[in-house]
Amino acid sequence: MKIVFNALSARLGGGQTYLINLFQFVPFDKDIEIRVFAPSSLKLPDHSRIRRVQPAWPTENSIVRALWGKWVLPGILKAEKADVLFCPGGVVGTRAPAGCKVATMLRSMIQFDLHVRKSLPLGLQRLRNWFLSRIVLKNMSEANLTIFVSNYARSIIESLAKAKNPFTIHHGIDSVFLLHGKSTVSPDLLLGKECALYVSRFDVYKHNFQVVSACGELAKELFERFSPFDSQDKGQVLTEVLTNSELLKMLAVAAVAQGDKFDWEDVSRKTWSELLALAKLHKVGV
16 A cells, blocks of 8 residues: 655644654554655654655745646656555645545644634735635545544534545644653743743744733733633633632643643554555555
């Protein structure tokens, strides 16, 4: 069974993290072959079943990448006799040859969040998100398998389009964040002071301004839920959590229990299981 990954759009951040973790847990199946189209910045493991394939075209530019996917990749899939084309970025943009199954996934809801889209200034970025929403919906309605990272995202998409074979597989949590039961050392720069640490790559949809504004309100004045668009609401929630020791303990216990549900090995096992099941359908001519 041969599975081809078109991961050329996974240039940084969560896209690469997802693939790095997925490739750590490739199933021990003698019949599986994995071909990966990916940028050079994505580090692949040294695995006998995985081979990186470099496009003959320069694919750093998104337009050139789209043209390559439309005109060149179909011929490669046919020559490779691929059983499955997996596009984890959400955009397929390729007409797979007869018999080759297509899998895709929805990892980001930005294109479908009207609040975020309307908050963007009129221009190329807003137009791009609208255009992507149309492409992604079309891809998911045509794909043989669509993986969602949350049931919430799945419910929104299924209200807009009919996915043939939807499946929810949550993202995993890296073990570096699972520190319960382990001793930790505070960085020297804290000097014993209490602080709130917020780490995020700056992006239009991360609501960084609202988070920082909310932290600024802590000195002046949660529930467990708050509006990401309302810094005042967020500040009230943070204040409640950080000043109520009983609530803090309760949330800490709940966070540990919830975090244990998102193990990358389990996430990868479920994902590979679905991809291999799809490949077997091709083998039996379904």
